[in-house]
Structure formats: structure tokens, C-alpha cells
Amino acid sequence: MHPLDASGRRVVVTGGTRGIGAAIARAFLNAGARVLVCGRTEPGSAVADFFRADVRDPEQAAALIAAAVKQLGGIDVLINNAGGAPPVSANTASPRLHAKVIELNLLAPLHVSQAAYPVLRDQPGGGHIIMIGSMSGARPSPGTAAYGAAKAGLHHLAGSLAMEWAPKIRVNTLVVGPVDTETHGPQVDPQAVARTVPMGRAAMPAEIADACLLLASPLAGYVSGAELAVHGGGEWPGYLADPRTEAYPPQK
Template sequence: MHPLDFTGKAVVVTGGTRGIGAAIAEAFRAAGAQVLVCGRTPPRTEPTDDFFRADVRDPEQAAALVAEAVARFGRLDVVVNNAGGSPQVPAASATPRLHAKVIELNLIAPLHVSQAANEIMRSQPTGGVILMIGSVSGTRPSPGTAAYGAAKAGLIHLATSLAAEWGPAVRVNSLVVGPVGEGLDPAVVARTVPAGRTASPDDVAGACLLLASPLAGYVSGAALAVHGGGEWPAYLAEFRPR
């Protein structure tokens, strides 16, 4: 079997109805996997039978998501904790409620889902893989989204801790994702990102396939940078060739 063939595998992707999550779900489907996606609201397009409504910030709903995957597929091989995000709000004016909700969605919810998934995966002969979709905001200052950056920093640490606790049956890794998609000035991106462009959702999906595959069978507790080489340091701007 090809190492990127996921035929017979069962995959859950949180926040899998649009953007990066939808691309991840489609990549696993294309590789042969059975995929269940979740979200707080149904897809904007015609709902499909691979959608389960759940707010994974609620531990009971997170557990219900995992239980639904096992009921449908009889197993659970891969969980991608993709649900997350934050509005742009200065830390000085953000409300305590906003900070709490952002951290709850981006850090606590992945822990809820992962705990439920581990209960299933550790009882399977083949174990399982849990992936955390992190962000460069968790590895450098994140002005305007301070709570989000702090939560994503915590997510990287969470992955290392769970990998240590749950190995060898369950591998846990995180992806440190750079700016994705449209909305940024291409000229600015070309000057600041070594790859010369933002990431596409498919770039992130491909990295998920790799980390979930046997090719990464000895990779656990790692943070894979999916950021096009990072960001050119602002203080070196005057020294960079133009």
C-alpha cells in the first residue's frame, strides 16, 4: 500500500466545512479515507452526510463528535483539530469574555476532542494520530490577537505533552501555519515571506497527510513549520537587497 493511501481509515476534521478545514477534509477523502467534519453551523452549500453539528468548546459535544465517528466508521485513525480563529481586537480594549472565548476555542476545545479521541485510539491495534493546526501567531508577537497567539503557543506545548503521555499508541503533532489565502498585499508578502506567497489551504492539507501517514511514523511531539520559510525580520529590512 502506498504510504499516502488512507483507504479504510477514519478521519475527523473539526471546523472542516470551509477554508483550511475543508481542504484538509477533501485531501483525506481523495486519499481514500472516510471523513467526518464538524462545525457549529451546517455548511453554506447543501448539507452532506459527512457533517456533524458540534461546538467542540463543550466537552460533551466534543465527545459526541468522536462517538459519532466511531459509530459510523467503526474506528478512528486521525483527528485534525482545525477549528479556531479570532477577531482583530487590541488587547487593551478586548473584553475578558472575548479573551476567554478565544482561548477556549483555540486551546481548550482541541484538548476536549483529543481526550475523547485518545480513549478510542489507544484501544486500537494501530493506535491513531492527532494533529493540531497551530499558527505562526503562537511563535512570535501577535498584536491585535494577543489571546489567540497565546492560545496557539499553548497548543504547540499541548501537543508535545500529549505526545509524551499517550505514546506510543497515539502520535500527536502540531503544524505552525503561516498566513493563508487572499486578503494580503502580494507585494508585501513577496518582501516578507521567503517563499514569496501566502500558504494555500492545500499546502496545509498536504502537510496533514504527511504527518498522518506512515512516512511520519517516528514523528511525534513535533511542530512542523508550514510558513514558507517564516518572515523576514523587520529590523533587517534596510540590509535586504531590493
Template sequence: MDPLDYAGRAVVVTGGTRGIGAAVAGAFRAAGADVLVCARTSPSGMPPGDFFRADVRDPAQAAALVEQAVTRYGRLDVLVNNAGGSPEVPAGTASPRLHAKIIELNLTAPLHVSQAANTVMRVQPTGGVILMIGSVSGTRPSPGTAAYGAAKAGLHHLATSLAAEWAPKVRVNSLVVGPVGDQEQSSGAVSTIGRTVPMGRGATAAEVAGACLLLASPLAGYISGASLAVHGGGEWPAYLADLRDTAYRAEK
């Protein structure tokens, strides 16, 4: 039996209409799963049966999203908490309201959806899996997006806490995602990423999606409370810049 065959399984992806979320949803669909995505605005070109409009910062709407998945598919096997993001703004001048909204979207909202998902998963014979799409911004300084980095740090910790509380029926893990350098990025941005990441490039959204397929599968059946780094080896420390350049020249 193929452990990456998701036929007969139901998946919810928040913020699943574009970017990483769309890639994750597409990967699970390609693997045979029934996938329901949500966002605050309806996308164009997506079949109505694959989309549910919800603002997951609202606990009632988060619960409605999970209820809709169970109504449509009769079960919920995987939740991918992907909705998030932040504008770049200095911490010293950002408004208290903006900081609150960023933390609400990136930390509190995943907790709302996870709570609703757990109520379903814990009574299923097969349990379920919850994945948090985190960020390297939550593991190192995040100037310009301080509230976002703090929220992502909290999200990683939240995953470990929920994993401990909800085991053994529900596994909870986070993905610590680095720069994603897809085609829509300018060549200059990709070049900058290439100089800071050991792999020489940003991840593709499809590569992040592949990590989700792995963590939600039986292949990761004993992995819970873990943070999987999907960051291409991390970042070159600034003080090693000269050594890095020398090493690259030697290899060429």
C-alpha cells in the same frame, strides 16, 4: 503499498467546512479516507453523512463528535484539530469574555476533542494520530491578537505533552502555519505577505493539507511531539529590511 493511501481509515476534521479545514478534509477524502467534519453551523451543499454539527468548546459535544465518527466508520484513525481563529482586537480594550472565548476555542476545545479521540485510539491495534493546526502567532509576538497567540503557544505545548502521555499508541504533532494567501485574499494582502515571507507568498490551504497527509501517514511513523513549520521560511526580521531589498535587487 502507498503510505499516503488512506482507504479504510477514518478522519475527523474540526472546523472542516471552509478554509484550511475544508482543504484538509478534501485531501483526506481524495486519498481514500472516510472523513467527518464538524462546525457550529450546517454548511450548504455538503452531504449530510460527511457533517456533524458540534461546538467543540463544549466537552459533551466534542465527545459526541468522536462517538459519531466511530458509529459511522467503526474506528477513528486521524483527528485534525483545525477549528480556531480570532478577531483582531487590542488586548487593552478586549473584554475578559472575548479573551476567554478565544482561548476556549483555540486551546481548550482541541484538548476536549483530543481526550475523546484518545479513548478510542488507544484501544485500536493501529492506534491513531492527532494533529493540531497551530500558528506562527504562537511563536512570536501577536499584537492585535494577543489571546489568540497565547492560545496557539499553549496548543503547541499541549501537543508535546499529549505526545508524551499517550505514546506509543497515539502520535500527536502540531503544524505551525504561517500566512495563508489563497485566491480570496486581495492582491494587496498577497503582495504584503510576499514581502515578509522568504518564499515570496503565503501558503495555499492545499499545501497545509499536504503537510497533514504527511504527518498522519506511516512516513511520519516515528514523529511525535513535533512542530512542523509550514510558514515559507518564516519572516524577514525587520532590521534586515535594507539588506533584503538589496538582495532582491541584486537577484533581478
């Protein structure tokens, strides 16, 4: 069996109905896994089995895990992908918006992971949790300050859980740079990305999904508490001047 073959594995993807989440669900399905995705609204065409849940609510997060155990017979991989935030200045955003952003991007992954913990702990093979983080949590995030702060907290949360829940449960984070999706595409300026990302383009959702397959595979069996940067070589934030000058031209 190829190490990235996920045949028979049981996978839960939060926010798995579109964008990066849908790509992750599709990648695991194509690798032979059984997949359950959740979202607040049912998609027109589901990528995988769907369970309606707002994972900001601890009771709904627990219901998602219970549904996964019932439908899949357990959980081998949990991917906390649900997240995001609209661009808004920190001085004009409402307290309610800030709270909702932090709930979705930090507290929701904690709720779902906490609900999944006894399931993963008590299985003979344990399990894996992958957090979908962001470069916004690794450097200043003007225009999405609450989101960046929440993602920074998510990165820290993953490291803490990796230590608390070892050795039965591995916990890792993907620190993601610009991604070209239907939900994030309008916020990604292709010309700016070409100038400021060494790879010269934004990531495709499938490339984020491939990194999830790798972390969840036996190839990463000793990797826990890690932050894997998937940012095309290093993002130079758009709010700073382009680093490319005549002295440092783009590589052909």
C-alpha cells in the same frame, strides 16, 4: 500502496467546513479516507459527512467523537483545526472575547483529544492527532494577543500529549504561517507577504492539507511531539519593518 494513500482510514476534522479545514477534509477524501467534519453551522455544500458541534463544549466534543465511532467505526486520524480570532487590540477586547478565543484555540482541541483518547488507545493500530497551530504562537502576536497565547499553549499541549500518550498515539503540530483562504484572505496583504516571506506568497489551503497527509502517513511513523513549520521559509511579521533591503534583494 503509496505511503500517502489513505484508503480505509477514518478521519475527523474539526472546523472542516471551510478554509483550511475543508481543504484538509478534501485531501483525505481524495486519498481514499472516510472523513467526518464538524462545525457550528452546517455548510451549504458539505465537503464530507457533517456533524454539528461546538467543540468548545466538552459534551459536544464527546458527542462528535461518539458520532465518528458510530459512523466510521473508529478514528485513525484526528485533526484539531477549528480556531481563529478577529483582530482586536488587547486593551479594548472584552474579557468574554478573550475567554472565547482561548476556549476555541486551546481548550477545544484538548476537549476533543481527551474524548478521542480511549478510542485511539484501544485500537490495535493506535492513532494520530494533528494540531493546527500558528506562527502567532511562536512569536509576539500584537492585535491577536489572546489568540497567539492560545496557540502557544496548543503547541505545548501537543508536546505534552505526545509524551503522555505514546506509543499508541502520535501527536504533532503544524505551525502555519500566512494562508490565502476565504476566511483569512482579507488579513493577508499579498504585497507584504511577497516582501516578508521567502517563498514570496502565502500558503494555499491545499498545501497545509498535504502536510497533514504527510504527518498522518507511515512516512512519519516515528514522528511524534514535533512542530512542523509550514511558513514558506520563515515569516517576518508584518508589524516589523520589511527585512528586504537593497543589500538583501528578493531572489528572482
